[in-house]
Amino acid sequence: MSDGMNKFLGDSPLRVLVKLLVVSILVGFVMTVFDWYPADIYYGIRNFLLDLWRTGFAALGRVGDYLLLGAVVVIPLFIILRLFSYRR
Structure with missing residues (x-):
């Protein structure tokens, strides 16, 4: 045991x-x-979730914008790095 x-x-x-x-x-x-107190952390999380619910998840609407902005940089860099590593 x-x-x-x-x-x-x-x-x-x-x-x-x-x-x-x-x-x-x-x-x-x-x-x-x-x-900080444990109750403050609890109420902070609770209030965040309630605000998120009340706004109709509008706070998460920018995630798509961030994804597209990041993809504009990341995908070409990924392709370039793969091309350079392919030649080896």
Whole structure:
């Protein structure tokens, strides 16, 4: 069972516990410095989703524009790089 637990956790349970404690302290410190609270994060995500729903997903409408703008640069570069690597 110990091998299965170590494999699941990625390390021994005691070492994982220590790592989790250290990371929890660091995250708690950063959240305190920025005056963040778990409820604020929850309400921020909730409000974002509600605003997204209310706007009829208009906020995601620019994704197509970004795709086309990026494709104008990326696809010719890809073709040029493939042509240069084809000659080798």
